[in-house]
Amino acid sequence: MAGGMDLPKAMRENAGMSCTVSPATVSSTEANRLAADLPHLWLPYTQMQTAPFPVEAVRTSGSRITLADGRELVDGVAAWWTACHGYSHPHIQQALIQQASMMPHVMFGGMVHEPARRLAARLAELLPGDLERTFFTDSGSVAMEVAVKMAVQYHINRGTEGRTKMLSFRGGYHGDTLGMMSICDPEEGMHSLFAGVLPKQVLADLPVDDASTAQLKALLEKEGHTIAAIVTEPLVQGAGGMLFHSSEVLRRLRELCDQFGILLILDEIFTGFGRTGTMFACEQADIVPDIMALSKALTGGTMALAATVARKSVFEAFLSTDGGKALMHGPTFMANPLACAVANASLDLFEQEPRLEQVARISDQLRRELEPCRTIPGVKNVRVLGAIGVVELEKIEDPDVLRRAFVTHGTWIRPFRNIVYLTPAFTITPEDLSRLTSSIVTVLQDNA
Numbered sequence: 001m002a003g004g005m006d007l008p009k010a011m012r013e014n015a016g017m018s019c020t021v022s023p024a025t026v027s028s029t030e031a032n033r034l035a036a037d038l039p040h041l042w043l044p045y046t047q048m049q050t051a052p053f054p055v056e057a058v059r060t061s062g063s064r065i066t067l068a069d070g071r072e073l074v075d076g077v078a079a080w081w082t083a084c085h086g087y088s089h090p091h092i093q094q095a096l097i098q099q100a101s102m103m104p105h106v107m108f109g110g111m112v113h114e115p116a117r118r119l120a121a122r123l124a125e126l127l128p129g130d131l132e133r134t135f136f137t138d139s140g141s142v143a144m145e146v147a148v149k150m151a152v153q154y155h156i157n158r159g160t161e162g163r164t165k166m167l168s169f170r171g172g173y174h175g176d177t178l179g180m181m182s183i184c185d186p187e188e189g190m191h192s193l194f195a196g197v198l199p200k201q202v203l204a205d206l207p208v209d210d211a212s213t214a215q216l217k218a219l220l221e222k223e224g225h226t227i228a229a230i231v232t233e234p235l236v237q238g239a240g241g242m243l244f245h246s247s248e249v250l251r252r253l254r255e256l257c258d259q260f261g262i263l264l265i266l267d268e269i270f271t272g273f274g275r276t277g278t279m280f281a282c283e284q285a286d287i288v289p290d291i292m293a294l295s296k297a298l299t300g301g302t303m304a305l306a307a308t309v310a311r312k313s314v315f316e317a318f319l320s321t322d323g324g325k326a327l328m329h330g331p332t333f334m335a336n337p338l339a340c341a342v343a344n345a346s347l348d349l350f351e352q353e354p355r356l357e358q359v360a361r362i363s364d365q366l367r368r369e370l371e372p373c374r375t376i377p378g379v380k381n382v383r384v385l386g387a388i389g390v391v392e393l394e395k396i397e398d399p400d401v402l403r404r405a406f407v408t409h410g411t412w413i414r415p416f417r418n419i420v421y422l423t424p425a426f427t428i429t430p431e432d433l434s435r436l437t438s439s440i441v442t443v444l445q446d447n448a
């Protein structure tokens with residue numbers, strides 16, 4: 001086990017809360033610290049020359065992460081929004097161990113297995129309407145790639161020509177692969193940096209009011225015949241800055257899709273499995289998408305697994321007796337039995353434990369305890385939906401400064417863009433949740 005004294009120098013400094021090295025003042029000896037101290041790792045969305053050294057985790061339990069130097073952090077992020085039952089839940093761990101001793105993995109070509117059959121059947125049961133056919137993949141981005149391929153091939157299979165584009169919305173995020181970048185928010189998807197590489201799609205504003213709805217309608221009247229599917233995250237655009245919209249927006253999108261012969265793809269990768277207060281966000285709008293993507297909390301944050309679920313009518317467009325029309329996709333590790341077993345265990349917990357009531361309780365507490373942030377200078381908005389609490393600021397000068405301050409307060413909170421947010425495990429205790437909210441109030445006051 002790594003102990004505190006084994007930690008590289010930069011890491012100890014980080015742990016001791018030395019001040020941030022700002023890019024402008026980096027000297028040649030300070031530069032490359034992270035790159036040199038972590039000589040073989042390449043971290044995500046990280047400038048490896050100037051970023052502060054990451055903390056090192058060694059153990060997790062419930063809503064707590066233990067670091068290599070012995071400190072314990074209360075987790076406000078739930079491992080990028082995945083660990084809905086808290087970390088290391090015994091029921092999930094047992095399912096993992098049992099499946100590992102039976103059959104960790106087999107190929108899914110020409111071969112199926114019970115964990116996948118059972119999981120797909122349970123998803124069909126849980127999901128609204130006739131969303132009943134699941135294609136498994138291993139990450140959210142790829143589940144969305146499959147959704148897009150399904151939508152395009154659906155129209156081809158039905159003999160409709162020219163419907164090859166996706167219509168997506170400003171503020172949206174659907175993953176990091178090239179295909180997904182093309183339907184992300186243009187800034188988030190780095191459209192100018194990767195110009196020439198990304199396929200050209202159709203971008204619009206979410207129809208949140210009369211003006212934007214009229215605009216979208218006009219756009220569809222002009223270009224609707226080129227569009228295979230409209231894609232959106234329902235109720236919350238997560239990585240775009242935890243932007244909320246009403247369920248009315250989703251009902252409008254469903255109507256427009258029906259009117260223009262376009263499929264509706266809902267990316268419930270973040271919102272799925274209770275995060276917004278209902279099992280799936282689309283339930284609040286009482287609509288059924290044609291295709292839905294799920295991932296993040298699917299395995300309770302334990303294994304990489306994703307699902308693209310199609311309605312009966314979408315699946316039936318892929319059936320033929322002449323050898324054509326099959327969906328042309330197949331990841332090596334699709335429907336990994338360990339991941340499916342763990343996802344089944346996660347669904348057991350949703351049945352056996354009062355997850356949605358816990359979400360409602362978290363919602364109330366977040367609303368109460370984040371309220372004082374409204375009076376802190378620089379705070380623009382405080383909003384809560386389900387187990388998502390957001391404090392939006394005018395601007396965050398350096399997120400790393402806040403991130404470190406949170407660690408000093410014994411909390412793991414990761415501000416990005418101009419927001420500080422909480423997406424805790426649904427099992428978090430009221431005391432731990434209070435620690436998270438009070439550390440936000442304190443740190444924002446200190447940095448106001």
Ligand SMILES: *Cc1c(COP(=O)(O)O)cnc(C)c1O
Pocket residue numbers: 139140141142144173174175176233238239267268269270295296
């Ligand atoms: C995280 C996320 C994705 C991408 O999932 P990965 O597993 O990171 O590829 C796609 N869509 C939404 C809404 C997400 O939150």
